[in-house]
Amino acid sequence: MTTLIPAGDFKTSYAADTTIFPTATSRNFAIAGVVLLALCPLVLDKYWLSIMIQIGFLSIAALGLNILVGFTGQISIGHAAFFGFGGFASPWLSNHFGIPVALSIPLAGVMTTAVGLIFGIPAARLKGLYLAIATLAAQYIIEDFLGRAEWFTGGVAGTIAEPFSLFGFVFDTDERYFYVVLAWMVAMYVLATNLMRTRDGRALVAVRDHYLSAEMMGINLTKYRTMSFGISSFYAGIGGALYAHYLQFVSVEGVTILLSIQFLGMIIIGGLGSIMGSLMGTVFMVLLPELMGAVTDALAGGAIDRALNLKDSLSYLREMAIGLAIILFLIFEPDGLAHRWKQVKAYWKLYPFSH
C-alpha cells in the first residue's frame, strides 16, 4: 500500500500520516469518483449498467480472494464455490425464514464464512501444491453439495431470489439495484483498506512475507491463515448474495471452477496484494469478453471470420483470451494494473520534469 507522496511532504501528526489517502487531492478524487459512479444510472443504458453491476459484485469477491492469495500468500482455486454458496444462502434465508434480503445478504456472508472455516482450518496447515489441491477439492465438494441439496438450493433447477428491498422500497430494476451494489462495494473496499492498515492485516502480510519471523513476532500462523480463509469466504459470500438478488435466480452452473480461475485471473491482472488492483482486474476481466465481441463484430464477413468461424467459436475464444491475458500479465506485468497505474501517476506528478 505504498503510495507516492509529493516530495517535501512533511506530515505534522501521526494521525495525518495514517489516513487512507496520502493527500487531500487523492481523497477528493476518490470521493468525486464515487459521486460520478452514483450518477451512472441517470446516464448509462441498461447494458452498461448491468456490466457495472457485475463488476460490483465480482470485485467484492475478487477482493476477498486477494486478501487470501495476494495479502496472505495462500492459494485457492475454489473461490467460486464460496461465491456460489453465498448466492444460495441468502435466498434460502429470505425464502424459508422470511428474513428481509437487506439482512439475509450479510447473514449469507457469515454462513459462507463458517463454511470457509470448515475448509480453512485443515487447509491452513497445508502449503503450495497441497493447499491448491485441497481448495480444488473444496470447489468440487461444495459444487456437488449445491447440486444435490434441494432443500437448500432447489437442486439442479436452481432457486428464485427475492429482490432487494429496504423500508418497502424495492430495488428491482438495474437503475435501483446499482446503488445497492455500489454501497456494498464501497463499504467492503473501505473495510478491507482499514483491515490492511491495522494489526491483523499487517499480520496477514507478515505471514506471507516471512512466516518464520512473523511467528517470532508473536503471530500465530495457523490462526491467521485460517482467519484469512474466513475473511475471504465472507467477501465471496457477500459477492455471491448480491449476484443472486440481482439475477433474482441462482443455479449452480455459474459457479464452476472456471469462475474460480477467472477470480484468480482478476487479482493477478489487477495486482496481487493490492486492494484497488482487485477492482481494476475485475473491470478488465468483465470488459475482456465485451472487447472480444466488439472485435468479432468488426471482423465479421472478413477473411479471418471465414477462416475461424468467429461467431460460433466466440465462447472458446473468450476463454482462450482470458488464459492469454493471465499469461501475458504474468510475463510482462507481474505486479498488475495497480502497479502500472502507480507508475503512470508518478510520471504525471513529475511532468514535465520526468527525465
Added chain:
Amino acid sequence: MSGEPVKRPGASPPAQATDPVAPMAGAPIFEARDVSLRFGGVRALTEVGFSILPGELFSIIGPNGAGKTSMVNCISGRYRPTQGAVFYKGRDITALTPNQRATIGIGRTFQNLALFGHMTVLDNIMVGRHHLLRNNFLTGSLYWLSRARREELEHRRAVEEIIDFLDLQNVRKAVAGTLSYGVRKRVELARAMALKPDLILLDEPMAGMNLEEKEDMARYIVDLNEEFGMTVVMIEHDMGVVMDISHRVMVLDFGRKIAEGLPEAVLRDEHVRRAYLGEEDEVLVDPEDAALRPGRVA
C-alpha cells in the same frame, strides 16, 4: 523461608534473600538445562547448560557450525531441544511455540535477513507491536468506529521513538526489501525492540557491516542493554566487539560448551584458544588483533 524471623544457627539463607533492594538478583532470567539437539545424525548441541542473569549482555561465540544459532533457536522456540529443558523467568518454556514466547517477552533478530520484504519499514516495526495491540480484524476494519485508530496511533508513537533511537527516520516509508544490508539489519533490530522484550536475542547483528556501521550497532546494543534494560544474548564473530561490550561470554564448539565466564578469562582459556581460535596462539596476545583475524566472515 522469608517468613522465618529468627535465624537458626547452621541454616544461613542465600545471600540474595537478605537483600531487600534486589530480591530477584541471582535468579536467572533464562536457563538452559542439559540441552541437546539432534538433526538425524548431526549433533547440533550436546548437553549445553547455562544461565543468564537479568540485565546481562551475554555473548555466545564459537566457530562456524558450532551450534550458536541452534542454541538461540532453542531459546526462541524455533527448535525444540531433543533433550533437556529451557526456563524463562523460572518457568519451563520448552513446550511453548515461538509466538507464545514472543508474547512473554522474548524477541530476536535473525542471522540471515528476515524482514517482511514488501512492507514499509514502519509497518515492519509495527508488526513487532502485534502482541501489545488489542484491535482485531473486526475492530480494525471498523477503524474510526472502534478504538483501533487511537490504539494504532499510540503504538505508532512508540514505534517512532524506536525509529529515532536507531536513526531510521529517513527510511521509515521505504519498502524494506529495497534497503541496503546494514540498514535492514537495523530495521530488524528495531522490529525486535518493538516487541518490548525482556530478553532479546541477536544472531550476528554486525555480520557483513563495515566498521562504521559496526560501531553504531555496538553502541545501539549497549544502549538497548543499559537504557532500555533488556537482557541481551548476542552471537557475534567479531571478537573485538564481543570482548568490548559483553558482560559474560559462552563458547560453543561442536555443539558443546567449552567455556563460560568473563570475556578476558574466556579469551585466556586453553580450550578456547585451541578450539575456537585455532592453534595460532600468538594472535591472542592482543584482543584487538583477534578481531582482525581473517576468514571469520559469516
